[in-house]
Amino acid sequence: MSHPDRRRFLELSAAGIGGAALAGGLPALAYAADASPFKPEKGASLQLLRWTGFVKNDDIIWLANTKKFEAATGVKVEIQSLSWPDVTPKAALAAQVGSGPDIIMGWNDDPFVYPDKLVDMSDLVDHMGKAHGGLYDNARSYCYDTDVKRWVAFPVGCTGNAVNYRKTWAKEAGFNEFPKDLDGMLKLARALKKNGHPIGFALGHAVGDANSWTHWILWAFGGKQANPDNSIAINSAETVHALEYAKQLHETMIPGVAGWLDPNNNQAFLAGQISMTMNGISIWYVAKDSSPAIFADMANAVPPAGPVKTPTVSNNFTSAFIFKYSKYPNAAKEYLRYMLDTAQATEWVTGMRGYVTPALKGYSELPIWTSDANITPYRDALAHAKYDGYNGRPGKAAAQALDEFVIVDMFADVCINNMSPKDAAKKAEQKLATIYKRA
Amino acid sequence: MTSRSLLVSRLDSPRVLGYLLVAPAAVLLLGLLAYPLFLGIWLSTTSATLGKAGTFVGFSNYATILADPTFRGAAFYSVFYTVFAELGKLVLGLALALLVNQRFRGYRSARSLMLLPWVAPTVLSALAWLWLLDPQFSALSWLLVKLHLIGENVDFLGHPWNARITLIVVNIWRGLPYFAIGYLAGLQGISKDLYEAAAIDGASGWRQFRSITWPLLLPITTILVAFSSIFTLTDFQLIWTITRGGPTDATQVFTTLAYQRAITGGQLGEGAAIAISPIVFMVVLAYFVVRSVRDR
Numbered sequence: 001m002s003h004p005d006r007r008r009f010l011e012l013s014a015a016g017i018g019g020a021a022l023a024g025g026l027p028a029l030a031y032a033a034d035a036s037p038f039k040p041e042k043g044a045s046l047q048l049l050r051w052t053g054f055v056k057n058d059d060i061i062w063l064a065n066t067k068k069f070e071a072a073t074g075v076k077v078e079i080q081s082l083s084w085p086d087v088t089p090k091a092a093l094a095a096q097v098g099s100g101p102d103i104i105m106g107w108n109d110d111p112f113v114y115p116d117k118l119v120d121m122s123d124l125v126d127h128m129g130k131a132h133g134g135l136y137d138n139a140r141s142y143c144y145d146t147d148v149k150r151w152v153a154f155p156v157g158c159t160g161n162a163v164n165y166r167k168t169w170a171k172e173a174g175f176n177e178f179p180k181d182l183d184g185m186l187k188l189a190r191a192l193k194k195n196g197h198p199i200g201f202a203l204g205h206a207v208g209d210a211n212s213w214t215h216w217i218l219w220a221f222g223g224k225q226a227n228p229d230n231s232i233a234i235n236s237a238e239t240v241h242a243l244e245y246a247k248q249l250h251e252t253m254i255p256g257v258a259g260w261l262d263p264n265n266n267q268a269f270l271a272g273q274i275s276m277t278m279n280g281i282s283i284w285y286v287a288k289d290s291s292p293a294i295f296a297d298m299a300n301a302v303p304p305a306g307p308v309k310t311p312t313v314s315n316n317f318t319s320a321f322i323f324k325y326s327k328y329p330n331a332a333k334e335y336l337r338y339m340l341d342t343a344q345a346t347e348w349v350t351g352m353r354g355y356v357t358p359a360l361k362g363y364s365e366l367p368i369w370t371s372d373a374n375i376t377p378y379r380d381a382l383a384h385a386k387y388d389g390y391n392g393r394p395g396k397a398a399a400q401a402l403d404e405f406v407i408v409d410m411f412a413d414v415c416i417n418n419m420s421p422k423d424a425a426k427k428a429e430q431k432l433a434t435i436y437k438r439a
Numbered sequence: 440m441t442s443r444s445l446l447v448s449r450l451d452s453p454r455v456l457g458y459l460l461v462a463p464a465a466v467l468l469l470g471l472l473a474y475p476l477f478l479g480i481w482l483s484t485t486s487a488t489l490g491k492a493g494t495f496v497g498f499s500n501y502a503t504i505l506a507d508p509t510f511r512g513a514a515f516y517s518v519f520y521t522v523f524a525e526l527g528k529l530v531l532g533l534a535l536a537l538l539v540n541q542r543f544r545g546y547r548s549a550r551s552l553m554l555l556p557w558v559a560p561t562v563l564s565a566l567a568w569l570w571l572l573d574p575q576f577s578a579l580s581w582l583l584v585k586l587h588l589i590g591e592n593v594d595f596l597g598h599p600w601n602a603r604i605t606l607i608v609v610n611i612w613r614g615l616p617y618f619a620i621g622y623l624a625g626l627q628g629i630s631k632d633l634y635e636a637a638a639i640d641g642a643s644g645w646r647q648f649r650s651i652t653w654p655l656l657l658p659i660t661t662i663l664v665a666f667s668s669i670f671t672l673t674d675f676q677l678i679w680t681i682t683r684g685g686p687t688d689a690t691q692v693f694t695t696l697a698y699q700r701a702i703t704g705g706q707l708g709e710g711a712a713i714a715i716s717p718i719v720f721m722v723v724l725a726y727f728v729v730r731s732v733r734d735r
Contacts, residue, residue, distance in 0.1 A: 205685035256574020259596025
């Protein structure tokens with residue numbers, strides 16, 4: 001992967017605010033209002049709807065930075081937090097009734113469901129991209145709508161995914177290091193199962209955890225949901241190979257994964273019931289507080305590569321979008337600019353210890369990412385990422401396919417319904433054809 | 440005639456007073472029930488998406504969903520879920536009512552306790568069930584393993600048919616008190632004289648149940664089954680909280696699929712068509728309710 005030049009990033013940081021402000025000591029200096037192209041409207045106030053952080057410092061630092069913004073601009077910001085899967089329906093409701101929060105921090109393809117209702121964010125994206133070392137390709141995939149041909153959301157980042165495993169059990173199974181390829185991982189999983197330590201990846205309708213690992217395996221074998229012209233591409237030899245692999249991997253899993261929703265893999269891992277799973281870094285932090293013995297023995301690794309030879313990660317991407325009904329779009333843009341500007345974002349990302357991987361490449365240089373080897377895999381989550389609906393056009397169709405768990409159910413059909421990989425791929429192809437036609 | 444006496448005389452008229460008294464309820468019904476219903480029917484005939492009104496497309500959304508295997512699967516499970524949950528609730532509810540209709544020590548407390556599943560918020564009880572059904576940490580599995588009845592945890596939700604049956608059991612648990620309390624009221628309305636007369640004639644307990652209790656409980660049964668079927672057919676919270684329609688869409692029902700397609704997927708027209716489609720069943724059920732109430 002390529003990271004932006006460290007010197008350039010430091011120059012930008014220094015130009016923006018200075019080291020004292022980076023530490024949060026001089027908030028007034030951090031607000032370079034004159035340099036910002038976004039001037040809040042007179043008497044502006046904002047409502048922000050965002051997801052509740054899994055890491056305590058996320059909410060705390062975001063709120064503290066918001067207070068600094070209020071003090072610097074006089075713009076009041078009311079923050080409403082919801083459990084992360086509840087943000088999508090709430091945002092949909094706001095789009096439908098034309099009333100609600102000015103800014104919503106949503107997930108994945110949310111903005112593509114109602115792009116006409118959203119403010120053009122191209123100027124903010126351009127400004128921030130230039131100031132912070134550019135954006136990962138994944139940001140464009142989730143925030144630039146190819147139908148309306150503009151940025152409909154500002155890419156914040158992702159809660160990245162990595163493989164979490166138990167070091168001691170892996171060593172007992174003959175693996176001193178985590179395998180770099182899927183063949184090695186299958187061998188490890190089989191040895192772990194043989195030693196009485198099954199692995200566990202969610203295969204029920206778990207929005208985050210089931211989608212993440214099934215997409216990773218699909219892409220690792222070169223499987224694609226669609227072609228660039230949005231014709232369906234799922235029914236391929238690559239998909240069949242991915243499903244055959246998943247079937248073998250499923251045989252090493254603890255019983256019941258097809259009934260798992262998002263919390264289950266965390267609970268099973270932290271109870272020592274499974275030896276390996278895929279999750280955001282929150283599982284590592286929770287282990288630190290609740291299961292010190294597991295924390296000491298666990299490690300996080302970049303998901304191994306398959307036949308395509310490069311890592312292929314599926315993350316939960318979060319973006320901020322402003323609805324056209326907002327009376328204060330400039331204030332909203334300025335708020336987002338401020339919150340993701342160097343001083344605030346450095347504090348936020350560092351305080352969360354990497355829970356959110358920013359879409360702005362410059363932040364990959366923050367020292368937090370290399371402060372612990374278990375954080376580093378999450379730094380690269382976006383560099384290795386593909387997007388929902390890959391390799392088709394991001395948009396409504398991809399969003400609906402994700403909502404309907406087409407890829408997850410294709411894997412589950414093979415793993416629990418004993419459907420042949422070819423039949424499962426064909427069934428998914430039919431479902432996708434219906435979805436892409438109606439979208 | 441003074442204005443006050445004019446007002447009094449008008450209010451004395453049954454027609455005026457009747458309309459006045461009915462007006463608040465009528466406004467509420469029209470605003471909160473009729474309007475959303477007709478809006479839903481209208482939306483189902485349009486190509487509306489989130490934020491876009493769309494255009495009139497006739498029955499095209501219905502044709503699309505009828506050709507969709509996911510919808511057909513959801514329709515199948517909705518009916519299966521409703522039929523077996525209602526059967527379970529009817530049989531067990533009646534048994535429970537017969538039990539608590541007896542005078543025994545603590546019978547009043549038993550009647551109160553029996554209502555708990557019904558009065559507990561659905562989401563809370565669904566979350567409690569989610570724990571009870573967890574493939575790794577289920578208290579139910581733990582108990583059965585400890586009693587040496589099974590060797591390993593039951594995979595309640597990880598296989599399509601396990602999940603389908605489990606959700607029906609949870610629904611029965613939740614809806615049981617509704618049937619029990621309804622039947623209890625019905626049982627207490629049956630004259631004791633009838634049983635005394637039957638006993639004098641030498642009728643057995645089963646014969647008394649078959650010839651007195653059950654026939655006299657039939658009207659209340661119709662109402663209970665009809666109302667409960669409507670609740671069950673439109674159940675959302677239990678299923679969404681426990682399985683989100685999985686695994687592999689095995690527990691998808693009309694409501695979860697409509698929500699998924701209309702709200703998170705943005706296809707309002709098609710989602711509305713899915714939500715409206717069980718109305719056929721509901722109209723039939725409503726007919727039986729109305730007829731039963733009239734007959735009484």
